[in-house]
Amino acid sequence: MSPKPMVRPGGRSARVQESVHAAVRELQAELGREALTVPLVAARAGVTPSTVYRRWGDLQELLSDVAVEHLRPEEPPADLGSLRADLEAWAEQFLDEMASPPGRAYIRDALLGDPDGSNAGQCSAYAADQIDVVLARAAERGESAPDVERVIDRVVAPMMYRILFRPGELDAAYARALVEHALSLSKP
Amino acid sequence: MSPKPMVRPGGRSARVQESVHAAVRELQAELGREALTVPLVAARAGVTPSTVYRRWGDLQELLSDVAVEHLRPEEPPADLGSLRADLEAWAEQFLDEMASPPGRAYIRDALLGDPDGSNAGQCSAYAADQIDVVLARAAERGESAPDVERVIDRVVAPMMYRILFRPGELDAAYARALVEHALSLSKP
DNA sequence: CGCCTAGAAGCAATGAAATTGCGTTAAGGA
DNA sequence: TCCTTAACGCAATTTCATTGCTTCTAGGCG
Known part of the structure; x- marks a missing residue:
């Protein structure tokens, strides 16, 4: 047993x-x-x-393990009273952490020593869990909320794509615009 | 560099x-x-x-250089007569190539041995150029077309995010749905 | 409570790779 | 054609990756 x-x-x-x-x-x-x-x-x-x-x-797998630990969120997302506020705050913080030099380094390490993709999947799951909390809270308030997958496609993915492939200007306004878009048409 | x-x-x-x-x-x-x-x-x-x-x-920088060469598109996107058809075809092919095991390996290599991000930026530029061709053709036809950045955020980024962070089911239908969404609200 | 087993860590040797000083070659410009 | 200097080849050295064998201990069992 x-x-x-x-x-x-x-x-x-x-x-x-x-x-x-x-x-x-x-x-x-x-x-x-x-x-x-x-x-x-x-x-x-x-x-x-x-x-x-x-x-x-090997060293890369070890670094990947450690990187995933760094990427684990330490607190649940803040409750600011509305879905939009919560999502905006979360997205801004996410962008801030992930786009920073250490954040980018951890992302790269996590992707690198990861033959089966489980560590990368774990990173994605962390974000999905955080978003889940935000959306569940919105549902309790009676707000209409989009799907988690939708938020990932429209908020997380664009930020991550630019972090990885387009080193350059990334600011909170961009994060807010993505959230706005994700929420604007969330009722198809 | x-x-x-x-x-x-x-x-x-x-x-x-x-x-x-x-x-x-x-x-x-x-x-x-x-x-x-x-x-x-x-x-x-x-x-x-x-x-x-x-x-x-080191080896990773060399592999990164070679990987970028593999990722360079060999032909301009096909002209199928409409913006939607062109974008769908391009997105499907892009997803197909990038999500394949060799495609994923090249993406990883391109990202990894890339201290300053110039190789990753080159990959993104390849996609942007291809999309530019499609959109310019649509403009010549008189079709209303979204911005390149918009297509990247709504079509390329979600596909790439899932390729990198969510190893799993990815099919042409998903690519088409993304294109549909990118075009659905792009007529100001 | 003490034995047994197997998984985990230590030790040490070996083969391969990364790194560097120095001499040689040849590309590009005067 | 000559000259300067970047780029290459050679070879020695250091360090790292890898693995067979031994020792230790956590966890289960009698």
């Missing part, structure tokens, strides 16, 4: 995992992402390189 | 560049992207590894 643990959840394994993740975060802050290597991270974490290779395969 | 534009345009340098690019293409086809290394590519190209390192910095 106990599920056989594919990864041992507690004890030394957990300690090693946390230690390695912490080492990555520290070294990223100190030396930058370019300077990271597996032996370096392992030394900082107090483990041997082979442990890292066996558990994560 | 990739050192491509400022290298000596003719003679040996050009020959080396072409030779290295060809080697990457061949080895990608023969062994897959995972198996590529700088010494391997250099050997196939008939140059020394140091040449590759000095010119491209």
Whole structure:
């Protein structure tokens, strides 16, 4: 009845995992992402390189894992009283975080060491969950609200496309315009 | 920035560049992207590894350059007689190519080895150029047509977002629906 | 409560790749 | 044609990635 643990959840394994993740975060802050290597991270974490290779395969997968943690939202979106206000605030914050140099770096890392796309999917799921909260709140208020998929197509996707493919001017006004559009015709 | 534009345009340098690019293409086809290394590519190209390192910095930047070449459209979009038909056909083909495993691999490579984002910007410019042709043709016909930026936000960005972050079902019907929406409210 | 088993980490050797100094070649301009 | 200098080749060195084998320990069982 106990599920056989594919990864041992507690004890030394957990300690090693946390230690390695912490080492990555520290070294990223100190030396930058370019300077990271597996032996370096392992030394900082107090483990041997082979442990890292066996558990994560290579440096990129490890960085991808850590990046996804950085990309996880820390709080539910604020409740400002209306769907439009909530969505605008969320979109502005999202754009702000994701378009920043560290945000862009995390997105790239998350996409990079991700053979099966599960980490990228996780990132998308984070955004979808946040939007879900906003939309559910709107529904409770009795506001008519669009579909989550629609908000992703019309708000999240354009922002992310520009972040990734069009390094340049991206401001809160753009985010607000996207939200406006997403809400303007949400009743087909 | 990739050192491509400022290298000596003719003679040996050009020959080396072409030779290295060809080697990457061949080895990608023969062994897959995972198996590529700088010494391997250099050997196939008939140059020394140091040449590759000095010119491209590392393997990812080289792969990024080659990937952008793969992503360049080979023909102008077909003229099917109407804006809607043209855009639908273009979007379907775009989705088809980009969502395929090799297409996804090229997109990833183009994004990854791209410190300043110039290669990613080039990819976006390719799509924008193609859309521009379609829209200009529509204008000549007297059709009312949306803005290029609008088409990118509403057609290209959603497709690309799903390709990158949501590995899963993506079909021509989805592309058509996006085109429909982009055109439905674009007649000011 | 202590044994058993298997998964996880450590150690160490090996092969390959990244990196760099230095000499040589040839592209582009005077 | 000559001259300057970017670009290339060669080779040595350092570092990294990879893997067989050993040791340790978490979790289950008698």
